[in-house]
Amino acid sequence: MTNFSELNVSESTLRSLKRMGFEEATPIQEGTIRFGLEGRDIIGQAQTGTGKTAAFGIPLIEKIDPKNPAIQALIIAPTRELAIQVSEELYKLGYDKRVKLLSVYGGQDIGRQIRALKNKPQIIVGTPGRIIDHINRRTLKLGDVQTLVLDEADEMLNMGFIDDINAILEHVPAERQTLLFSATMPGPIRKIAEEFMKEPEVVKIKSKEMTVENIDQYFVKSQEREKFDILSRLLNVHQPELAIIFGRTKRRVDELAQALSIRGYLAEGIHGDLSQAKRISVLRQFKENKIDILVATDVAARGLDISGVTHVYNFDIPQDPESYVHRIGRTGRAGKSGLAVTFVTPREMGYLRIVEETTKKRMTPLRPPSSSEALVGQQRIAMETLADIVTKNNLDDYRTLASELLEDNEALDVVAAALRALTKEPDDTPVNITEERPLPMRRSGGGNRQGGGYRRDGGGRSNNRRDGGRGGNSRRDGGNRRSSSQSSRSNSGNGERREGNRRPRRRES
Ligand SMILES: Nc1ncnc2c1ncn2[C@@H]1O[C@H](COP(=O)(O)OP(=O)(O)OP(=O)(O)O)[C@@H](O)[C@H]1O
Numbered sequence: 001m002t003n004f005s006e007l008n009v010s011e012s013t014l015r016s017l018k019r020m021g022f023e024e025a026t027p028i029q030e031g032t033i034r035f036g037l038e039g040r041d042i043i044g045q046a047q048t049g050t051g052k053t054a055a056f057g058i059p060l061i062e063k064i065d066p067k068n069p070a071i072q073a074l075i076i077a078p079t080r081e082l083a084i085q086v087s088e089e090l091y092k093l094g095y096d097k098r099v100k101l102l103s104v105y106g107g108q109d110i111g112r113q114i115r116a117l118k119n120k121p122q123i124i125v126g127t128p129g130r131i132i133d134h135i136n137r138r139t140l141k142l143g144d145v146q147t148l149v150l151d152e153a154d155e156m157l158n159m160g161f162i163d164d165i166n167a168i169l170e171h172v173p174a175e176r177q178t179l180l181f182s183a184t185m186p187g188p189i190r191k192i193a194e195e196f197m198k199e200p201e202v203v204k205i206k207s208k209e210m211t212v213e214n215i216d217q218y219f220v221k222s223q224e225r226e227k228f229d230i231l232s233r234l235l236n237v238h239q240p241e242l243a244i245i246f247g248r249t250k251r252r253v254d255e256l257a258q259a260l261s262i263r264g265y266l267a268e269g270i271h272g273d274l275s276q277a278k279r280i281s282v283l284r285q286f287k288e289n290k291i292d293i294l295v296a297t298d299v300a301a302r303g304l305d306i307s308g309v310t311h312v313y314n315f316d317i318p319q320d321p322e323s324y325v326h327r328i329g330r331t332g333r334a335g336k337s338g339l340a341v342t343f344v345t346p347r348e349m350g351y352l353r354i355v356e357e358t359t360k361k362r363m364t365p366l367r368p369p370s371s372s373e374a375l376v377g378q379q380r381i382a383m384e385t386l387a388d389i390v391t392k393n394n395l396d397d398y399r400t401l402a403s404e405l406l407e408d409n410e411a412l413d414v415v416a417a418a419l420r421a422l423t424k425e426p427d428d429t430p431v432n433i434t435e436e437r438p439l440p441m442r443r444s445g446g447g448n449r450q451g452g453g454y455r456r457d458g459g460g461r462s463n464n465r466r467d468g469g470r471g472g473n474s475r476r477d478g479g480n481r482r483s484s485s486q487s488s489r490s491n492s493g494n495g496e497r498r499e500g501n502r503r504p505r506r507r508e509s
C-alpha cells in the first residue's frame with residue numbers, strides 16, 4: 001500500500017484526504033494518480049468498490065485553478081443518483097482547496113440549475129441528457145474544460161449513450177485530458193473509447209476474478225412462480241442488514257416492493273418512472289436504515305456506494321454479464337464482505353454460465369431453505385430481540401406482572417411464550433407478482449465472444465439508436481410480454497435506460 005504523499009499529491013488535497021479518513025491509496029488509485037497528474041489520458045479498470053472515484057477525482061481536483069472562474073472539469077455519469085454521489089465525493093476531495101462544484105441532472109428544476117451555474121462552478125458533474133439540455137440553452141459553457149471524465153465509461157459508451165456523448169464532446173476542447181473508469185470494459189467499447197482519447201494509458205488492476213473476492217456468490221435454480229416464496233425464506237434466514245433486490249422491469253420492482261411490504265418487510269422500490277424527489281427520498285431512507293430492502297431496476301446497479309449493504313439478490317438474472325458484475329458490486333465494497341444470490345429459471349441457465357465465464361467465478365448452488373428453516377431464522381431474531389430488551393431496557397414497570405405470571409407458570413414456558421409472541425411466523429398473505437417470461441434461450445460456451453463477454457446484437461442497435469428516448473412511451477416498459485428486440489424499442493422515456501428487457505435509450509432531462 002502506498003501513501004498519497006508518495007504519489008505527489010498536494011498538501012491541500014492530503015488534508016482533504018485526511019478528513020475523509022483515507023490513509024493509503026487503493027491499487028487503482030496507486031496505478032492511475034501519477035499518470036493523471038502528468039496529464040495523461042487514462043482508461044482505468046478495477047473491481048467494484050475499490051475507489052475509482054478518488055482515482056480520477058484526485059488528479060482532477062489537483063488541476064483546478066481555484067482563481068479561474070471557468071468550468072475546468074466535466075464528469076459525466078449514467079444516472080442521477082450517481083452524479084449526485086460523485087459530486088459529493090469530489091466536494092470532499094476539493095474541500096481544502098475550496099473548489100466550486102455543481103451537479104446537473106434530469107428531474108431537478110432547470111431554473112434552479114441555471115441560477116446555480118451563474119455562481120461560476122469550476123467542476124460540473126452531470127447526466128448526459130441534462131448536460132445537453134444546458135448546452136442547447138447556452139447555459140453551460142464548456143470551452144475551458146481541461147479534464148473530461150466518463151464514470152462507468154463502458155456504460156456511457158454503449159449504444160444507449162454514445163450519441164449523447166458525441167454531442168457533448170463537440171462542445172469540449174479537443175485539447176483536454178480524458179479519464180475513463182469502470183469495473184467492466186468490454187473490448188469493443190474500449191476500441192470506441194480509444195478513438196477519442198490520446199494514447200491512453202490503460203491501467204487494469206489485475207485480479208483472478210472480475211467480481212470482488214469477498215462477495216460470496218450463489219444461485220438458486222427455481223421456477224418463476226416459486227421465486228417470491230424462496231426469496232422471503234432467504235430473507236428470513238439471512239436477515240440482511242441492508243439488502244438490494246434487483247428486478248428486470250419497473251413493473252417487477254413495483255410489484256416486488258409492494259409484495260414485500262405486505263409480508264411485513266421494510267421495502268421500497270426505485271426506478272426511472274418515479275419522480276426525482278421520490279427517488280432521492282427512497283435512497284435517503286435506505287442509507288439511513290429506515291428501510292431495510294431497496295428493490296431496484298438497473299438504475300441502482302452502477303456506482304452507488306451505500307455502506308452497510310450486506311446482501312444483493314438478483315430476483316431476475318441480468319441479461320448482460322457486466323450488469324451482473326455491477327449489481328452484485330453494491331455489496332462487498334471497500335474490503336467489506338457481502339453475499340449475492342441470483343435466481344435463475346431452468347431455461348435461463350445459459351445466461352448463468354455466460355456470467356460465470358465472464359467473471360471467471362463459479363456461483364455456488366444454493367438449496368432453497370424449507371419453511372421450517374426460515375422459521376428458525378425468525379425465532380432467532382425474536383430471541384435476540386428479547387435478550388436485547390433484557391440488557392438494555394428498564395423493566396421495573398414489568399417486574400410485578402412478571403412475578404404474577406411466574407406464580408402460576410413455569411419460567412421456561414413463560415419465556416417460550418414471549419418468544420412465540422415475538423416471532424414473525426411465516427406469512428402467506430397473497431401477493432401479486434406477474435410472471436416474467438424467461439430471457440430468450442441462450443447457450444454458453446461461445447468462444448467467439450469478444451472482449452471477455454461483451455455481446456450486443458446488431459438487431460437491437462438500430463432500434464435503440466433511432467427512437468428510444470425521444471419521449472418514448474415509458475409506461476410500456478413492462479416489456480415482458482414481448483420478444484426482446486421489440487421491448488427494446490418500448491422502453492425509455494423519462495427515466496434511465498435499460499430498465500426494460502433490452503438496452504433502451506433514455507434521456508433523463
Ligand atoms: N484510499 C481509500 N481509503 C479508504 N476508503 C476509500 C479509499 N478510496 C475510496 N474509498 C471508499 O471506498 C468506497 C468505494 O469507492 P468508490 O465508490 O470510488 O468505488 P468504485 O471503484 O468507483 O466502485 P464502482 O465500480 O461500484 O463504481 C467509498 O466509500 C470510498 O469513499
Ligand SMILES: [Mg+2]
Nearest residue numbers: 052053151303
Ligand atoms: Mg464508481
